[in-house]
Amino acid sequence: GAGVSQSPRYKVAKRGQDVALRCDPISGHVSLFWYQQALGQGPEFLTYFQNEAQLDKSGLPSDRFFAERPEGSVSTLKIQRTQQEDSAVYLCASSQAQTGEQYFGPGTRLTVT
Amino acid sequence: AQKITQTQPGMFVQEKEAVTLDCTYDTSDPSYGLFWYKQPSSGEMIFLIYQGSYDQQNATEGRYSLNFQKARKSANLVISASQLGDSAMYFCAMREGRGFQKLVFGTGTRLLVSP
Numbered sequence: 001g002a003g004v005s006q007s008p009r010y011k012v013a014k015r016g017q018d019v020a021l022r023c024d025p026i027s028g029h030v031s032l033f034w035y036q037q038a039l040g041q042g043p044e045f046l047t048y049f050q051n052e053a054q055l056d057k058s059g060l061p062s063d064r065f066f067a068e069r070p071e072g073s074v075s076t077l078k079i080q081r082t083q084q085e086d087s088a089v090y091l092c093a094s095s096q097a098q099t100g101e102q103y104f105g106p107g108t109r110l111t112v113t
Numbered sequence: 114a115q116k117i118t119q120t121q122p123g124m125f126v127q128e129k130e131a132v133t134l135d136c137t138y139d140t141s142d143p144s145y146g147l148f149w150y151k152q153p154s155s156g157e158m159i160f161l162i163y164q165g166s167y168d169q170q171n172a173t174e175g176r177y178s179l180n181f182q183k184a185r186k187s188a189n190l191v192i193s194a195s196q197l198g199d200s201a202m203y204f205c206a207m208r209e210g211r212g213f214q215k216l217v218f219g220t221g222t223r224l225l226v227s228p
Contacts, residue, residue, distance in 0.1 A: 033215065042117075042204050042218030043158070056215070089156060093216075102216060104150075104158035 004105035006092050012111045013082045021077045021108045025094030032075050033102060034067055035091040043091050049075060082112045117205050117219035124224050126195045134190040134222045136205030145209045147188040152202040164188055195226045
């Protein structure tokens with residue numbers, strides 16, 4: 001069956017450019033999470049959606065980061081005016097319920113030059 | 114304070130041997146869950162095993178078992194009969210409380226299985 005998919009897998013952006021990262025969760029999964037994983041570190045929580053509602057965005061590092069899930073399925077993480085410190089792997093995860101096991105996608109590796 | 118601590122940056126094990134990856138956690142919430150994920154070089158986080166704070170028995174999934182010592186706040190992962198394909202990063206994670214629950218991850222342990 002189809003798992004969580006993310007696109008693009010790799011993205012190189014020049015400093016100052018805007019980027020958009022896409023996540024396709026497992027069909028029917030209510031909950032969707034975004035995490036940021038810096039090199040050599042564990043993933044860190046960015047934001048959480050339950051259906052189309054963004055219930056927690058406490059992990060977003062600055063107002064340059066914006067996430068949406070308008071129809072409760074596909075989600076997009078947008079980063080405006082990218083900076084070098086934004087370079088990381090961005091992981092998306094989905095789960096059937098609030099407390100369900102989280103299934104992760106392969107991630108998008110963002111490199112800001 | 115770190116919520117999840119993994120003190121072993123790297124571990125080596127020979128094929129077919131067992132290996133224990135350490136994880137300690139810190140929480141005051143009586144309801145929590147502990148997870149182990151494997152991250153191969155491809156980058157995807159693969160769920161291995163889960164232990165709930167109220168579970169009476171240690172969790173097991175095939176070659177994976179979780180040595181849960183609640184009083185010590187430790188949740189070590191034991192991999193029996195290591196295989197070359199087990200070489201990867203391993204992350205311990207915790208989820209606290211009820212309702213929506215983000216995962217908090219440790220810094221990971223890199224496991225290398227040698228022939």
